Amino acid sequence: MSALTLTPNLSGHDDLYQSLVALHEGLSEEDSLKVWAKLALLLANHIGDRRVIEAAIAAARPAA
Amino acid sequence: MANVAGIPVYKEIGATPAPATDTDSAPVVIVGAGPVGLAMALDLGRRGHAVTVLNRLDFVAHCSKAICFSKRSLDILDRLGAGDAVTDKGVVWNIGKVFWGGDDAPVYQFDMLPVKDQKRPGFVNIQQYYVEDYLLDEVSKLPNVEIRWGHAVEDVTPGPEGVTLDVTAGGQGYRLHAGWLIACDGSRSTVREKMGLDFEGRVFEDNFLIADIRMTHEMPPERWFWFDPPFNPGRSALMHRQPDDVWRLDFQLGWNIDREAAIRPENVEPFVRAMLGEGVAFEREWYSVYTFQCRRMARFVHGRVIFAGDSAHLVSPFGARGCNGGFADIDNLGWKLDLVLRGAADAALIETYNDEAIATADENILNSTRSTDFLTPKSTASRALRDAVLELAGEHAFARPFVNSGRLSTAVSYPTSLLSTPDAETWAGGVPPGSPVLDAPLEDGWLLDALGDDFVLISHGWDGTAPEGLMRLEVSGLAAERLALPEGGATLVRPDQYVAARWQHPTTEAIAAALSRARGALLKGDACLH
Secondary structure (H helix, E strand, O other): OOOOOOOOOOOOHHHHHHHHHHHOOOOOHHHHHHHHHHHHHHHHHHHOOHHHHHHHHHHHOOOO | OEOOOOOEEEEEOOOOOOOOOOEEEEEEEEEOOOHHHHHHHHHHHHOOOOEEEEEOOOEEEOOOOOOEEEHHHHHHHHHHOOHHHHHHHOEEEOEEEEEEOOOOOOOEEEEOOOOOOOOOOOEEEOOHHHHHHHHHHHHOOOOOEEEEEOEEEEEEEEEOOEEEEEEEEOOEEEEEEEEEEEEOOOOOOHHHHHOOOOOEEEEEEEEEEEEEEEOOOOOOOOEEEEEOOOOOOOOEEEEEEEOOOEEEEEEEEEOOOOHHHHOOHHHHHHHHHHHHOOOOOOEEEEEEEEEEEEEEOOOOEEOOEEEOHHHOEEOOOOOOOOHHHHHHHHHHHHHHHHHHHOOOOOOHHHHHHHHHHHHHHHHHHHHHHHHHHHHOOOOHHHHHHHHHHHHHHHHOHHHHHHOOOOOOOOOOOOOOOOOOOOOOOOOOOOOOOOOEOOOOEEOOEEHHHHHOOOOEEEEEOOOOOOOOOOEEEEOOHHHHHHOOOOOOEEEEEOOOOEEEEEEOOOOHHHHHHHHHHHOOOOOOOOHHHO
16 A cells, blocks of 8 residues: 555645646746746655655656 | 876886796786776785786876775775875865855755764875875785786686786787786776677766866865856866865866867866966866766676776766775775685685675766766756755755765675675664674774774674684774674674674674685585585
8 A cells, every 4th residue: 555645635725726826927937847846845855754755756657 | 297198107117028938827917007906906915915917008197087085995095004195195075065056155065974983084085196106105015916017918818717818018929827817907998898798888978077287275175066156157066175286176068069179278277267266376287078977897707807996887976986986896806816816715705796896886876877867967857856956955954965966985885795694683773794894993093903804703792712713803982882782792894894794692603604604605505515
């Protein structure tokens, strides 16, 4: 069983979605990529469990 | 002073005449008198073996080349008698700082000697030719080691009981039969080429300029690295101090450049002035352009031919894992070949050099590849990730350990070594089998200095009897603490200072069994018959 939570674990999904869209407002694609990367790094550090993060990376990767 | 091939000369030695007869033989031949070949000759020579070294050139070259010698290399050089000369001449450093953009405050810094109270520092910077010179001083004390200068290998014919070399010296050819051949002849190894062996890996599409210059400059003895500095925008740069007021400056140049033109003084000087100021006074020491390669041979042992150093594996320089990796090789091989040559171990022991040296090379290649991917991102997304790390690192401590300007060389462990006896007890820390002993103060000196060139049993208040012929060293205090040895415990150490086994409650029989295993007794199916 994956250590990664894949069932709903938040409230206010629409608010969060809007925050993520707003994060990129006015940014070039290059800067947007960097902002995504920063967010991933911040969250990864907060989670702090390499197994969970690797499971998330695997879940995010496009199916071959 | 430069020789005919245009290579600057540090020390003229002169050609050694070819042997009087056109066939000659030697039990051990080493090809290459660079730092790795000389250290190999010294190790085997100190153990009493007759060693013949062949070197194509008849002088020591005046190029700085390798300049960063790791603590582990200094420990090895200590064992070989050259550690003091190298450390006394060298620039000692432990701290590395990484800068980003024009900011004067580092975004990240590291300490290469996190555990203090050890004899040697994290690193010493010194020009390669000094290291070669000091190794030569030690080799010259050994009448059983002969260096043949200006002797070039032309062909290699391996056989089951040895190797035949075709050698030319001063226009005269001769054949040399070697019982064992150790190829320490560098990245363009003639031995490897003549044997038609593979050298697989990646070449990274980027050029870097080395500008070694001589100038008077004040800066702490630290490794300084820049990402995207104003003086080399969008690229990286490195600054390192060497002895004699020589400084290594390294600038990333990009891929599509004219490599010949890049090292002309009129093209190098603008980089130096941009970095250090228009008015800076300096002299050229050595300019060179290089590209990264991470590659290794599939095997380092081919019958009686053994590869060590750059001939077997190549990495990018941003981790100081080249020459230091080569010293790790000879340190691992020396005692094993010694036992085999003396008939005290089966030749199968040499196969563990293949395993352990490949483990070291793979760790070096892995680290080097990762550093290179950080230094020269290959895609828009990986550049975004790299820049995200650097931007966050300026502000938040959590991001700083991601900054990778080169993970510098430290000793590599062999957790799965066939020569180790796995722990049978539960240990809280200490040094496990397959890892090198951690140095500590010991009476008026140091633990590592007390270990010598042979197997040693380090004990802490154990009153049992060690197997016959095994050297014994009693420790207490910090030395025992760093090994996590309880009262009555003991650690068996290999001649290369790696732990072979450890016990909280040792017995003579268990120690004898571990010693025998560390000497390769279990490597052959009929080992139990011996």
